[in-house]
Amino acid sequence: MHDIRFAVLGTGGIGRRTLEYATVKDGLTPVAACDRHGVAIDHEGLDVSELLAATASQTTDDGSSTAGTTSVTHSREGSGVAASSQAERTETPIDDIIAAADRIDAVVIAVPNLEHDFIPRIADRFAAAGYKGVLVDVLKRSRVIGMLEDRRDMFVDTGITFICGAGATPGLLTGAAALAAQSFVDIEAVDIWWGVGLKSGYEDNRGTVREDIAHLDGYDLETARQLSDEEIARVIDDHDGRLEFTDMEHADDVLLERAGICDAEDVTVGGILDVRSDEKPTTTTVSVTGTTFDGERGTNTFQLDDATSMEANVNGPALGYLKAGVRRNRNGEYGVFGPAALLPEF
Numbered sequence: 001m002h003d004i005r006f007a008v009l010g011t012g013g014i015g016r017r018t019l020e021y022a023t024v025k026d027g028l029t030p031v032a033a034c035d036r037h038g039v040a041i042d043h044e045g046l047d048v049s050e051l052l053a054a055t056a057s058q059t060t061d062d063g064s065s066t067a068g069t070t071s072v073t074h075s076r077e078g079s080g081v082a083a084s085s086q087a088e089r090t091e092t093p094i095d096d097i098i099a100a101a102d103r104i105d106a107v108v109i110a111v112p113n114l115e116h117d118f119i120p121r122i123a124d125r126f127a128a129a130g131y132k133g134v135l136v137d138v139l140k141r142s143r144v145i146g147m148l149e150d151r152r153d154m155f156v157d158t159g160i161t162f163i164c165g166a167g168a169t170p171g172l173l174t175g176a177a178a179l180a181a182q183s184f185v186d187i188e189a190v191d192i193w194w195g196v197g198l199k200s201g202y203e204d205n206r207g208t209v210r211e212d213i214a215h216l217d218g219y220d221l222e223t224a225r226q227l228s229d230e231e232i233a234r235v236i237d238d239h240d241g242r243l244e245f246t247d248m249e250h251a252d253d254v255l256l257e258r259a260g261i262c263d264a265e266d267v268t269v270g271g272i273l274d275v276r277s278d279e280k281p282t283t284t285t286v287s288v289t290g291t292t293f294d295g296e297r298g299t300n301t302f303q304l305d306d307a308t309s310m311e312a313n314v315n316g317p318a319l320g321y322l323k324a325g326v327r328r329n330r331n332g333e334y335g336v337f338g339p340a341a342l343l344p345e346f
Contacts, residue, residue, distance in 0.1 A: 003027055003028070003029055004027055004028050004029065004105045004106060004322070004323065004326050005029050005031045005043065005103065005104055005105050005106075006022070006028060006029070006030060006031065006032075006104065006105060006106040006107065006108060006322060007030070007031060007032035007033065007034075007041075007097050007101070007104050007106075007107045007108070008030065008032070008033045008034075008107075008108045008110055009033075009034060009093075009094060009097065009107060009108065009109050009110060009111055009122070010034070010035060010109070010110040010111035011033055011034070011035045011051075011055045011080065011081055011110075012035075012110070012111075012112075012204060012205065012206070012207050012208075013201060013204035013205035013207070013208060013311075014110040014138060014167075014205075014208070014314060014315065014318075015033065015035075015108070015110035015111075016052055016055060016204060017204075017311040017314070017315045018108050018110055018315050018318060018319065019033060019046070019048050019051065019052060020048065020052060020315075021311070021315040021316060021319060022048070022319060023048050025316075025319050027323065028319060028322075028323070029045045030045065030046045030048055031043050031044075031045060031046060031103070031104060032046070032097050032100060032104060033046060033051060033081060034081055034090075034093035034094065034096065034097055035055070035080045035081045035082075035093065036080070036093065037080060037081070037082050037089055037090065037091070037093070038080055038081030038082030038083070038084070038087045038088065038089055038090060038093065039081065039087060039088060039090050039093045039096040039097060040081055040084055040086040040087035040088075041096070041097065041100050042086060043100075043103050046086060047086060050084060050085065050086065051081070051084045051086060051087075054080070054081065054083040054084035054085075054087070055080050055081055055083070055084070081093075094122060094125065095125070098125060098126055098129045098131065099129075101126065101129065101131045101133065102131075104133060105133050105134060105326050105329075106133055106134035106135070106136060106322050106325065106326055106329075107126070107133070107134070107135050107136065108136045108137075108318060108319075108322060109122055109135060109136065109137040109138075110138065111207075112207040112208065112210065112211045115221070115225070116141065116143060116144060116147070116221065117144075117147055119137050119139055119144060119148075120144065120147040120148055120151060122135075123135055123148070123151060123155075123160070123162060124151070124154075126160065127151070127154050127155065127158045127160060130158065131158065131159075131160060132158065132159035132160065132329075133159075133160065133161070133326075133329060134160070134161045134162075134163065134322060134325040134326050134328075134329050135160060135161075135162045135163070136162075136163045136166050136318060136321060136322045136325060137162075137163070137164055137165070137166065138165065138166055138167030138171065138314060138318055139164060139165055139170075139251060140165075140170065140211065140248075140249075140250055140251060141221075141249055141250075141251060142249050142250065142251045142253055142254045142264070143249070144164075144251065145164060145165070145251050145254040145255060145258070145338070146254070148162060148164050148336050149258075149336055151336070152335045152336050155334055155335050155336060156334045156335050158334070159329075159334055160329075160334055161325045161326075161328050161329040161333060161334050161335065161337065162335070162336045162337065163321045163322065163324075163325040163337050163338075163339075163342075164251070164255070164336060164337070164338055165251045165252070165255055165338055165339055166317060166318050166321035166322070166339055166344075167313075167314040167315075167317060167318055168194070168284075168310070168313040168314045168317065169192050169194055169250060169252055169269060169271075169284075169286075170250060170251040170252045170255055170338070170339060171314070171317045171318070171321070171339045172304075172313060172316075172317040172339070172344075173192050173194070173252065173284070173286045173302070174251075174252045174255050174256060174338065174339040174340050175317075175339045175340055175343065175344070176286050176302040177190045177192070177252070177256060177261065177267075177286050177288050177302075177340070178256065178259055178261050178339075178340035179302075180286065180287075180288040180300035180301075180302055181261045181262070181288050181290065181300075183288075183290070183292060183298070183300055184288070184290025184291055184292055184298075185290070185291060185292065185293045186290055186291045187261060187262035187266060187288065187289070187290040188266065188289045188290050188291070188297075189262075189266050189267075189268070189287075189288075189289045190252070190256060190261070190262055190266060190267045190268070190286065190287070190288050190289075191267075191268050191285075191286070191287045191289075192250070192252055192267070192268070192269045192270070192271075192285075192286045193269075193270055193271055193282065193284065193285050193286075193287075194269075194270075194271035194272075194282075194284040195271055195272050195274075195280040195281045195282035195283060195284050195306075196271070196272075196273050196274070196280065196281075196310045197274050197277045197278045197279045197280050197281060198273060198274065198275045198278070198310065199274075199275060199276055199277050199278045200278050201278075201310070201311070202275050205310075206232075209232065209236075209273070209275065210224050210225070210227065210232060211224065212243065212245065212273055213227065213232065213235055213243070215245045215248045215249065216235070216243065216245065236275055241274060241275050241276035241277075242272055242273070242274045242275075242276075242281060243272070243273045243274075243275075244270075244271075244272050244273075245269075245270050245271055245272070245273070246268075246270040247268060247269075247270065248269045248270060248271075250269035251338075252267055252269055253265070253267035253269070255338040255339060255340055256340055258338060258340075259338060259340035259341055261340060271284075279306070280306045283303055283304070283306055284303070284304040284313070285301060285302070285303045285304070286301070286302045287299050287300070287301045287302075288300045288301075316344075317339075317344050319344075320344025320345050320346060321339060321342070321344045323344070323345040324342050324343060324344055324345045325337065325342075327345070328342070
């Protein structure tokens with residue numbers, strides 16, 4: 001496969017690690033990146049080290065560099081991508097990348113989806129501009145999958161291959177569940193349980209923490225989006241730094257149902273986020289329980305080693321799915337694909 005030129009929308013925790021990971025993954029060249037107020041584009045390849053050093057100074061209240069979302073937070077003047085010598089300040093960062101997208105093979109959408117339709121609306125903008133290539137996201141909300149499916153014909157007509165939910169969960173663990181299910185003819189349950197220790201990575205991933213808080217009892221996307229830094233700190237303190245989630249609205253359920261693996265109602269997702277330790281509070285596991293063709297009931301289990309970080313388990317698969325999406329796109333396969341429908345490429 002020819003070298004893949006790609007862009008990253010958002011340089012919070014996920015976006016920064018995507019750029020960093022790409023420097024050690026063969027066949028990938030980051031050529032564009034943006035946050036709320038800055039954009040860097042170089043079709044010969046960005047100086048990732050310099051860009052990461054510049055974005056390390058960003059101080060958005062939610063740490064997400066949300067590249068033009070309607071978040072209530074704002075970047076400090078001169079911080080983030082705009083502080084890079086490769087970048088320009090802009091009030092239209094996504095539009096600036098779209099304008100240069102005819103030379104970009106793929107785009108990673110690395111922004112928190114704190115509005116249900118934000119990522120689908122980004123896709124609309126690329127399609128309206130006639131973009132032909134790959135869009136990849138790491139979204140977490142089940143209801144957004146339907147919004148993307150409603151756009152399938154638009155993607156096909158335009159020439160877009162959209163890979164949705166391409167992180168860890170949904171993503172790597174969704175794909176693992178699809179593989180584990182092959183032993184069975186009837187699936188009883190898919191249980192996904194994750195653990196993340198985020199002490200040293202908290203500042204870079206405030207947007208992710210905010211999005212996770214929306215899953216706690218008494219919160220939703222709108223209330224979580226409006227929380228101040230102080231209010232988020234109080235939520236964390238109230239839980240002694242360990243946020244435990246059960247029955248999350250994660251896109252794994254819809255993605256597995258659309259892949260024909262099981263009914264969405266048979267999928268449960270939960271986990272523990274510890275922001276005061278870098279050690280995983282629990283082992284990340286996906287278990288698939290079912291009945292084999294010869295009538296035996298069993299459970300197949302896939303487990304991530306505790307030594308693998310959140311960044312490794314999110315960004316590695318995201319770039320692997322990106323590479324798989326580019327191959328499909330170059331073969332003329334357009335539309336919406338989930339992590340249960342294709343394998344990431346190393």
